[in-house]
Amino acid sequence: MAGHERFRFKSQAAFLEKIHELGLDIPFSQDIDILFEKIRIAGKTLSNRLAAHPMEGSDAEAGGAPGELTFRKYRRIAEGGSGLIWFEATAVTEAGKSKDRQLWLSKSSLDGFKRLVEKTRSAACGSTGSKSGPLLILQLTHSGRFSKRSGILAPVLVQRSPILDPMQKISSDSQLVRDEDLDAIQEAFVSAAGLAAEAGFDGVDIKACHGYLVSELLAARTRPDSKYGGPFENRSRFILETSRKIRAALPEMILTSRLSAYDAVPFPHGFGVDRNDCQKEDLDEPKTLIQQLTEIGVPLINISIGIPSHNAHFGRPFDKPVPGASLPDEHPLMGIDRLLRITGRLQQGFPALPVVGTGYSWLRHFFPNVAAAVIKAGKGSIIGVGRESLAYPDFARELAESGGLDPKKVCITCSGCSGLLRSAGPVGCIVRDKSIYRIG
Ligand SMILES: Cc1cc2nc3c(=O)[nH]c(=O)nc-3n(C[C@H](O)[C@H](O)[C@H](O)COP(=O)(O)O)c2cc1C
Numbered sequence: 001m002a003g004h005e006r007f008r009f010k011s012q013a014a015f016l017e018k019i020h021e022l023g024l025d026i027p028f029s030q031d032i033d034i035l036f037e038k039i040r041i042a043g044k045t046l047s048n049r050l051a052a053h054p055m056e057g058s059d060a061e062a063g064g065a066p067g068e069l070t071f072r073k074y075r076r077i078a079e080g081g082s083g084l085i086w087f088e089a090t091a092v093t094e095a096g097k098s099k100d101r102q103l104w105l106s107k108s109s110l111d112g113f114k115r116l117v118e119k120t121r122s123a124a125c126g127s128t129g130s131k132s133g134p135l136l137i138l139q140l141t142h143s144g145r146f147s148k149r150s151g152i153l154a155p156v157l158v159q160r161s162p163i164l165d166p167m168q169k170i171s172s173d174s175q176l177v178r179d180e181d182l183d184a185i186q187e188a189f190v191s192a193a194g195l196a197a198e199a200g201f202d203g204v205d206i207k208a209c210h211g212y213l214v215s216e217l218l219a220a221r222t223r224p225d226s227k228y229g230g231p232f233e234n235r236s237r238f239i240l241e242t243s244r245k246i247r248a249a250l251p252e253m254i255l256t257s258r259l260s261a262y263d264a265v266p267f268p269h270g271f272g273v274d275r276n277d278c279q280k281e282d283l284d285e286p287k288t289l290i291q292q293l294t295e296i297g298v299p300l301i302n303i304s305i306g307i308p309s310h311n312a313h314f315g316r317p318f319d320k321p322v323p324g325a326s327l328p329d330e331h332p333l334m335g336i337d338r339l340l341r342i343t344g345r346l347q348q349g350f351p352a353l354p355v356v357g358t359g360y361s362w363l364r365h366f367f368p369n370v371a372a373a374v375i376k377a378g379k380g381s382i383i384g385v386g387r388e389s390l391a392y393p394d395f396a397r398e399l400a401e402s403g404g405l406d407p408k409k410v411c412i413t414c415s416g417c418s419g420l421l422r423s424a425g426p427v428g429c430i431v432r433d434k435s436i437y438r439i440g
Contacts, residue, residue: 015366032403050383057070057073060109064102077120087137087201096144137256193249197253207257261343263310265278336370357380360385390428390429392405
């Protein structure tokens with residue numbers, strides 16, 4: 001396997017040569033016009049194929065309403081011109097927060113979310129002149145085994161995991177969450193979706209990625225004696241029932257999910273994983289799930305992979321790891337190749353379903369060329385960036401205006417934002433926005 005290397009390409013030719021040398025299937029297009037083609041989702045038109053991915057900021061007010069830095073972040077992103085803004089992980093219950101200052105949508109914080117939607121829309125329209133503005137999706141979450149209270153782990157466990165329990169120092173006698181409690185959490189998702197509609201979001205995402213509650217439920221083969229554990233029918237019950245309830249209660253709302261299609265946790269504790277080799281994906285169950293979600297009326301899917309605290313390089317290839325973590329023994333381009341392959345297979349399995357792709361920030365100023373080539377190849381419909389949206393929030397507008405990105409403004413995948421999130425925020429770019437965000 002080709003070991004880790006930092007991004008240090010002096011030219012496009014050197015970049016393409018490395019892809020060739022590694023034998024990877026990362027496409028590249030000089031012509032990026034396709035990124036500015038409109039796309040319709042559930043009757044709404046997006047003005048381009050670029051998205052800002054959810055980036056948890058840990059900058060809420062004490063009651064969960066957006067704080068000053070939350071408003072600043074979304075204003076800058078809205079002014080930046082992406083067609084889709086996918087708002088960060090927002091807890092549906094207080095006990096489901098992963099950080100004290102994570103956004104939490106409740107009746108008490110609703111007014112703050114209404115203001116956030118209003119201000120985001122007006123910043124977008126003021127800056128881009130677009131009447132409709134970007135599509136605004138709110139990610140709803142319960143942090144499951146990563147839930148914390150006052151900075152102390154307070155895990156809501158759906159199954160024991162020989163990989164994640166020791167990593168999180170979860171004792172072997174910790175109780176699993178009861179089915180009745182999961183039923184109540186499901187109702188909290190449905191109520192929060194109603195509040196999101198009142199706040200003015202176009203859609204909600206039932207977050208099913210990165211090892212948080214709903215994604216871990218999809219992997220809960222070993223959960224004993226439970227309607228939410230064991231066979232796929234039970235493991236998918238939570239997300240499917242929640243989706244059906246939201247669909248019935250809010251027929252106008254766009255309903256979507258950010259799904260970790262493959263978490264790379266060894267079978268039987270992982271999802272989308274080959275039963276003999278956790279380094280390989282097996283997309284049969286993710287495909288069945290996506291099919292079922294589309295039948296419920298899900299018009300958009302966002303694909304991610306991995307669990308950040310277990311295998312961060314799977315979901316967000318980087319130059320530098322967070323302090324204290326070691327470098328993976330894998331070239332970041334191999335991580336990108338994996339993300340593109342998995343997303344591409346799912347998009348090709350569902351050609352009529354717009355799929356949002358992930359994992360482009362490491363590519364720096366080459367990301368638009370790869371993004372355009374991926375869409376042209378039918379391996380994605382919308383391309384989202386996470387860390388780039390903090391470093392370079394106006395990337396979409398600059399790309400539209402000048403046809404390229406400024407290498408001096410791009411994200412350098414230093415994991416500074418991840419480090420800030422680990423220390424419970426607030427989260428932003430310590431390189432390109434350093435007057436606001438610093439480590440320590
Ligand atoms: C600091 C930080 C916060 C994140 N917060 C979220 C989140 O709230 N929800 C989510 O689905 N993914 C979250 N992610 C993952 C990103 O959305 C994205 O998938 C990842 O960074 C890879 O995309 P990129 O290479 O463009 O950064 C976060 C990542 C980072 C580094």
